[in-house]
Amino acid sequence: MRLPLDSKLPAVGTTIFTVMSQLANDCDAINLSQGFPSFDPPEALTDRISYHLKHGANQYAPMPGVPALRSALASKTLVEHGRAIDADAEITICSGATEGIFAAIQAIVRRGDEVVVLDPAYDSYEPSVTLAGGITRHVPLAIRLESGEFEVDWQRLQDAINCKTRLVIVNFPHNPTGAILSRADLDRLAAILDSSSAYLVSDEVYEHIIFDGQTHCSVLQHDALWPRSFVISSFGKTCHATGWKIGYCIAPPPLTVEFRKVHQFTTFAVSTPMQHGIADFLVAQPNFPRQVAAFYQQKRDHFCKLLQSTRFRFTPARSTFFQLIDYGDLTTATDTEVAMQWTRDLRVASIPLSVFCEQAFTGTRLRFCFAKDDATLTEAVARLHQPGSL
Ligand SMILES: Cc1ncc(COP(=O)(O)O)c(C=O)c1O
Incomplete structure (x- = not known):
């Protein structure tokens, strides 16, 4: 006999971080979705x-x-x-x-x-x-x-x-x-x-x-x-x-x-x-701990400098190791569609901002993690530049 299982968390599925990281692996994409550094601790x-x-x-x-x-x-x-x-x-x-x-x-x-x-x-x-x-x-x-x-x-x-x-x-x-x-x-x-x-x-x-x-x-x-x-x-x-x-x-x-x-x-x-x-x-x-800010500021600056040659709108992040970009000048597709499509086609994974919200109000914005070595960030923005993408 199978007991009926009444979920205590019926609205919860696999987190977007797992979904996007899996998709990034499957597509051999650069994973700028989940927030983890590509370098080791001291x-x-x-x-x-x-x-x-x-x-x-x-x-x-x-x-x-x-x-x-x-x-x-x-x-x-x-x-x-x-x-x-x-x-x-x-x-x-x-x-x-x-x-x-x-x-x-x-x-x-x-x-x-x-x-x-x-x-x-x-x-x-x-x-x-x-x-x-x-x-x-x-x-x-x-x-x-x-x-x-x-x-x-x-x-x-x-x-x-x-x-x-x-x-x-x-x-x-x-x-x-x-x-x-x-x-x-x-x-x-x-x-x-x-x-x-x-x-x-x-x-x-x-x-x-x-x-x-x-x-x-x-x-x-x-x-x-x-x-x-x-x-x-x-x-x-x-x-x-x-x-x-x-x-x-x-x-x-x-x-x-x-x-x-x-x-x-x-x-x-x-x-x-x-x-x-x-x-x-x-x-x-x-x-x-106080040296960590300077370290990540250099990463943010590197990433934002690369992004300047794109048609994304963005304001450099004030904190964390995430940079938001607004792709609204390129397409009206939803952030989830764009995040999925760019992971598959351009092989760069990001996180759609709407998944953090009860009501989607964040528009055409994606989150990219810049806690990566400089070469990875350079390659990621080069891929976002592929013909037809920007
Ligand atoms: C805002 C925020 N809170 C909590 C956590 C979880 O931290 P930990 O990995 O130490 O559980 C994270 C991890 O990404 C986070 O971004």
């Missing part, structure tokens, strides 16, 4: 991990994370954001930011609660909310007419918040648009949340990838936002090691207590030698 870091693999750090780590890594993160938070964090009571190492986001949502959201996300939104948010029994409310970002850049529509965000709102999720520096928040923006967010009892998840995985001399304004810096916040980040982005799936959550003690109740029974603990290796590396090279 050798000084992998050396420390190898060392710990060979020197006994191979059994369960403590549930909240290895003390040395939590302590290194507390030092980093003090230096970068001026906040003194209790490494024992406020930091938890988790299996990538994805697990951190999931654990925070499960810890906070109850059946029938509303959760506000800003579209385009990272794809793990809504399924995690649904599994917690919550309802996701999507608030689109606004698009600036002059530059095509995205920014928060504060009025729409305010209008979306009501007495049922349990959680707001923000992600700045923002994937896929590269939008960032200023100190004044954080003040605005704090003013909106002030009259509500909503918690905040701040997904800051691109905290160190921000360009043109701008600095990342973390929720960790904001006294009014901090007491209601889970701040989540990922070593995958900062260390060019997305495959390691190690991240962390910083939250005030009462929130961390609830977070750990979920984390404890989701993964319990994270890979021990990796944690020790990252801790050693952060202590030995505390400036490494």
Whole structure:
């Protein structure tokens, strides 16, 4: 007998990242769709991990994370954001930011609660909310007419918040648009949340990838936002090691207590030698995270220089390792059609922006990942130039 399987996530299929990466493989295309670097993490870091693999750090780590890594993160938070964090009571190492986001949502959201996300939104948010029994409310970002850049529509965000709102999720520096928040923006967010009892998840995985001399304004810096916040980040982005799936959550003690109740029974603990290796590396090279921005800015500039000879419209990304392009001067086809067609015919894979949104409002825009070596980026733009394509 076959039991009827009533899916808890009926709307969820295979993610676009998997679909596009598979299509890129099948078509032998350059894969600028999924966000992963084509280069290795620093050798000084992998050396420390190898060392710990060979020197006994191979059994369960403590549930909240290895003390040395939590302590290194507390030092980093003090230096970068001026906040003194209790490494024992406020930091938890988790299996990538994805697990951190999931654990925070499960810890906070109850059946029938509303959760506000800003579209385009990272794809793990809504399924995690649904599994917690919550309802996701999507608030689109606004698009600036002059530059095509995205920014928060504060009025729409305010209008979306009501007495049922349990959680707001923000992600700045923002994937896929590269939008960032200023100190004044954080003040605005704090003013909106002030009259509500909503918690905040701040997904800051691109905290160190921000360009043109701008600095990342973390929720960790904001006294009014901090007491209601889970701040989540990922070593995958900062260390060019997305495959390691190690991240962390910083939250005030009462929130961390609830977070750990979920984390404890989701993964319990994270890979021990990796944690020790990252801790050693952060202590030995505390400036490494701050060098990442210059590294990626050079990549962005290289990619944008190449794009200047195309008929795409674009504004150089302010952050992250993604560049948006608007192909609207070339065709009116939908972004998904164009992304698929260019992967098959031109052999360059990208991500259509509409997949990050409840209602397609992002027009003729595609996201390209420029975390690749310069030759790959050069070849990708050359392929986009093939006769008939541009
Ligand atoms: C905005 C955002 N949040 C979270 C994640 C997940 O990070 P991790 O790979 O550490 O789980 C990603 C990865 O692409 C991301 O872009």
